[in-house]
Amino acid sequence: MLLLARCKRVVLPKIRTRTKTEKRPYHSSCEAGEIERFIIENTEVVKEDHMTPEIQLRLFTPTCRFWHTRPELWPFTDPYWAIYWPGGQALARYLLDEPAVSHGQKVLDLGCGCAASAIAARLAGASLVVANDIDPVAAIATKLNCELNGLQPIAAVTANLIGKEPDSWDLILLGDMFYDETLADSLHSWLRDCIRTRGTRVLIGDPGRTQFESHSIRQQLLKLADYELPDSVKEDNYGLTVSTVWHYQPEM
Numbered sequence: 001m002l003l004l005a006r007c008k009r010v011v012l013p014k015i016r017t018r019t020k021t022e023k024r025p026y027h028s029s030c031e032a033g034e035i036e037r038f039i040i041e042n043t044e045v046v047k048e049d050h051m052t053p054e055i056q057l058r059l060f061t062p063t064c065r066f067w068h069t070r071p072e073l074w075p076f077t078d079p080y081w082a083i084y085w086p087g088g089q090a091l092a093r094y095l096l097d098e099p100a101v102s103h104g105q106k107v108l109d110l111g112c113g114c115a116a117s118a119i120a121a122r123l124a125g126a127s128l129v130v131a132n133d134i135d136p137v138a139a140i141a142t143k144l145n146c147e148l149n150g151l152q153p154i155a156a157v158t159a160n161l162i163g164k165e166p167d168s169w170d171l172i173l174l175g176d177m178f179y180d181e182t183l184a185d186s187l188h189s190w191l192r193d194c195i196r197t198r199g200t201r202v203l204i205g206d207p208g209r210t211q212f213e214s215h216s217i218r219q220q221l222l223k224l225a226d227y228e229l230p231d232s233v234k235e236d237n238y239g240l241t242v243s244t245v246w247h248y249q250p251e252m
Helices: 003-011 032-042 086-097 116-123 136-148 181-198 216-220 231-236
Strands: 044-046 057-059 106-110 128-132 155-157 171-175 201-206 221-228 242-248
Touching (some): 086 116, 086 171, 106 116, 116 136, 171 181, 181 201
């Protein structure tokens, strides 16, 4: 299976090979500068064919070496940060269209990947933005993507925050995180704690994956916006056509 295909088979509906948190050994001997150069050499700057042309991102495209290569040749954990997932696209679009949602807010982009939602929150005037991803390479990709968009680096945290004592976030963003039932259960519990103890607002972006639509959390969401996916995104995501932004309102 090709590297990009394997990433998509984990996150997209009906097909599952392994969870996003199962990792190959991270090459800790690599310096951050080496990883930055590796990312720059093996990605392409993309500012079209997605829902937020205001934001440039370093992503995998068909012109990139690792778009077609065998997975075992990739030296790090699977590069979920190199794909602009449809739930994240909807969230970022919503934040740009509705800047009051994040303006002046303390924002956490949980499972940030390429950090497009974090960047959108910063562009919309958030007072503090933290991008969280358990993959250290995603943290470096976040830094590079901030630079592409003329922003100072967003704080990047690689600890697993799910299940930890909630911090005082005004807004938590989750794009494309409900692809695995066990993860969805743990998110459900932790997000409820964030809302109960901190009054946090939680926004979720998802294109209608089976795992999301069938989970009990689906009954506790208020729809905020639907976005039709660009044709190229539809083609890359097994026929998904619309991505939705939801406000999570659990029963307390």
